[in-house]
Amino acid sequence: MLLFFGLCYTADLLRRCLALKMLIPRLNCGSAFSPTCSQSSWHVLLTLGAHRGWAPIAVEISTAFLQGGAPFRDHENLCGWAPVHVDDISIAGTDSLISSILEALHGVFSVGSGKREKYVFCGVHSECKRDDDGNLIEITLDQQKYIDEIAEISLEESTDRGRLLNAKETTLYRGLIGALSWCTGQTRPDFSYSVCRLSQRSSKPTVLDGLQ
Known part of the structure; x- marks a missing residue:
């Protein structure tokens, strides 16, 4: 600066x-x-x-x-x-x-x-x-415009919410968590806990994690 x-x-x-x-x-x-x-x-x-x-x-x-x-x-x-x-x-x-x-x-x-x-x-x-x-x-x-442009995860239909996400879904999940993490550090600290908790599931995310 x-x-x-x-x-x-x-x-x-x-x-x-x-x-x-x-x-x-x-x-x-x-x-x-x-x-x-x-x-x-x-x-x-x-x-x-x-x-x-x-x-x-x-x-x-x-x-x-x-x-x-x-x-x-x-x-x-x-x-x-x-x-x-x-x-x-x-x-x-x-x-x-x-x-x-x-x-x-x-x-x-x-x-x-x-x-x-x-x-x-x-x-x-x-x-x-x-x-x-x-x-x-x-x-x-x-960051309303930024948030509106964050793509939602498209998951394969499944009645088992405990199912592990496949490779493609996991990549999308991690990308979404990264986008939201940056946002929490800028203007939205109110959902920092939720994003942090879901980021801990990045290695083996489930359908339930993706829906949340």
């Missing part, structure tokens, strides 16, 4: 290198990596946004591996927080900071249109809510 204390960044800091396939890493193109955003970094952004009234914005950099110099601190007054996940960036900060960052990014990359107030970042839908005076009072998260 990038932390912004005052005007503590330059275009060089935001510049990223596109590593072509024909280049040899460490020989003629330097190191290349895709940074990923941790869950805690994302939650810090939301907390700062809600506390300071910063409506987060999300932007995407087209076709780029991101790398660059380390951020540095210029002033003690925190004015922004920007988690980076591969080519997606979410920014919470002052309007002037966000405008400066977007201007610098557009000067280097092909950048998608920024989405503010309501957007999806790392599979999580975020929406800002304001009071009648326009003050930011709440940031809500949900």
